[in-house]
Amino acid sequence: MSTPILQLKDVSIYQGDSLVLSKVNVEINKGDFVYLIGKTGTGKSSFMKTLYGDLPLTEGEGHIVDFNLKTLKESDIPYLRRKLGVVFQDFKLLSDSTVNDNLLFVLRATGWKDKAEMNARVEQVLSKVGMKTQGFKYPHELSGGEQQRVAIARALLNNPELILADEPTGNLDPQTSIEVMEVLQEINKNGNTILMATHDYALLLKYPSKTLKCDENQVFEVVQRKG
Amino acid sequence: MSSYFEKVQKRRLISSYFSVVLSIALVLFLLGLLGMLVLNAKKVSDHFKEQVVVTIYLKETAKEVEIKQLEKSLAMADYVKSIEYVSKEQAAEFLKEENGEDFMDFVGYNPLQNSIDVHLKADFVTSEHLEKIAEEATSKDFVDEVTYDNDLVNLMNENVKKISFWVLVISGIFTLIAVLLINSSIRLAVYSKRFTIKTMQMVGATKQFIRRPFVWKSVRLGIIGAALALIGMGIVLYNLNKTFPELELLSKPFLVVLLFAVVFTLGIIITWISTHIATQRFLNLKTDDLYY
Numbered sequence: 001m002s003t004p005i006l007q008l009k010d011v012s013i014y015q016g017d018s019l020v021l022s023k024v025n026v027e028i029n030k031g032d033f034v035y036l037i038g039k040t041g042t043g044k045s046s047f048m049k050t051l052y053g054d055l056p057l058t059e060g061e062g063h064i065v066d067f068n069l070k071t072l073k074e075s076d077i078p079y080l081r082r083k084l085g086v087v088f089q090d091f092k093l094l095s096d097s098t099v100n101d102n103l104l105f106v107l108r109a110t111g112w113k114d115k116a117e118m119n120a121r122v123e124q125v126l127s128k129v130g131m132k133t134q135g136f137k138y139p140h141e142l143s144g145g146e147q148q149r150v151a152i153a154r155a156l157l158n159n160p161e162l163i164l165a166d167e168p169t170g171n172l173d174p175q176t177s178i179e180v181m182e183v184l185q186e187i188n189k190n191g192n193t194i195l196m197a198t199h200d201y202a203l204l205l206k207y208p209s210k211t212l213k214c215d216e217n218q219v220f221e222v223v224q225r226k227g
Numbered sequence: 228m229s230s231y232f233e234k235v236q237k238r239r240l241i242s243s244y245f246s247v248v249l250s251i252a253l254v255l256f257l258l259g260l261l262g263m264l265v266l267n268a269k270k271v272s273d274h275f276k277e278q279v280v281v282t283i284y285l286k287e288t289a290k291e292v293e294i295k296q297l298e299k300s301l302a303m304a305d306y307v308k309s310i311e312y313v314s315k316e317q318a319a320e321f322l323k324e325e326n327g328e329d330f331m332d333f334v335g336y337n338p339l340q341n342s343i344d345v346h347l348k349a350d351f352v353t354s355e356h357l358e359k360i361a362e363e364a365t366s367k368d369f370v371d372e373v374t375y376d377n378d379l380v381n382l383m384n385e386n387v388k389k390i391s392f393w394v395l396v397i398s399g400i401f402t403l404i405a406v407l408l409i410n411s412s413i414r415l416a417v418y419s420k421r422f423t424i425k426t427m428q429m430v431g432a433t434k435q436f437i438r439r440p441f442v443w444k445s446v447r448l449g450i451i452g453a454a455l456a457l458i459g460m461g462i463v464l465y466n467l468n469k470t471f472p473e474l475e476l477l478s479k480p481f482l483v484v485l486l487f488a489v490v491f492t493l494g495i496i497i498t499w500i501s502t503h504i505a506t507q508r509f510l511n512l513k514t515d516d517l518y519y
Binding site: 049052054055075077078079080081082086088092093094095096105106108109110154158 | 422423425426427428429430431432433434436437513514
């Protein structure tokens, strides 16, 4: 029996005043790879935002890693995010620093002190995503796929218990999408839990896994036909 | 190719910092000049107040010992700046020069009295004080009369009050402008980094951790701006002092140093607080609100 890392019970999610999702019941266990699919505007991003504390949870019960989303205080949000790794569609790298500095910033921000350890960790995560030799470059000098790899490396820095990927392949061409997907699959095999929002059905077919669907204000599990 | 790009980028960055530094420097410079004005307004008004003369007319019968004693006691008094004994011969001489004719020619004798001119310290030039001093002197039986221009004193005090009030009001407005101008420059600088700030939050940095480098950078700009302002003030002060040595601008070095220190501290405090508020604003926004 694996332990749930994410547990939502009767959660309603609002964007402003309008209801986006209601009565959401989701459970994700350690080591899972879960897709979250749905058309744009069905609440995938709002769902993700609620999980990393960018939208407050006002209705229902939610537990993620060791935090209770319902009682989450503003000052706890940074500490919640340190236990999650978030990967965005638009990468969100710091454009004015090199890849290495991007990663070092996160380490410094999350309380790492030892220079040698920090450099070693940066090298470690970069080699995991196959970007070990590109650390000196600025984000704008990298291709989209490379930037996304760096973003994934950044998400891995603090050994997160759950990686939230919000359409990580949304800005990438099919070939690069598959490369990024391979990286995520690899990470998942090493024991990291991943929740990935996407509308790229080709990927679902190629890498089938547990899938949640957002539609008409509901989130429900869909069963994929194999073969 | 990329080195050219970086050069352009850097130049662009430097010029945007430059405008922040410049606006801080100019505003603090103006504020400093105003401060100098305030400091020296007191000096100028004191200068005028100390021109007020209280003349003690002595009777013919007054003995030299008594006069000497009065002079001594006046010189010792804490409200007196300087005294001057004017004999009636000197007074006649003075009048002669003033009028261009010798009135003794048609009066036949010198009707003037021996007198002591008393200059008071500026703080004591008020009607009440003058009255008290006059009373004290008149009570002596060898003193004939004490005169001073009461209307002039009242007028002067009133004007000084009015002018100081307006100088204070203007200083207040200037300080406000300083804060607003510096604040808006810094706000723009922080605003341009709002997505960076959000990204930093997304990866688990605490607000304080994100804010610190911003505040430190602005304070550094503030220090540079304040230093420029101080250099400007120094140059103005040096030249004014050279052109108008009678204003004695540097006679109280402590005040000048204090003014410089205040301007410098203001540069730091204003940038500190502005950056704190500006970054806090963007730190507290939800991601969706950043696009407005």
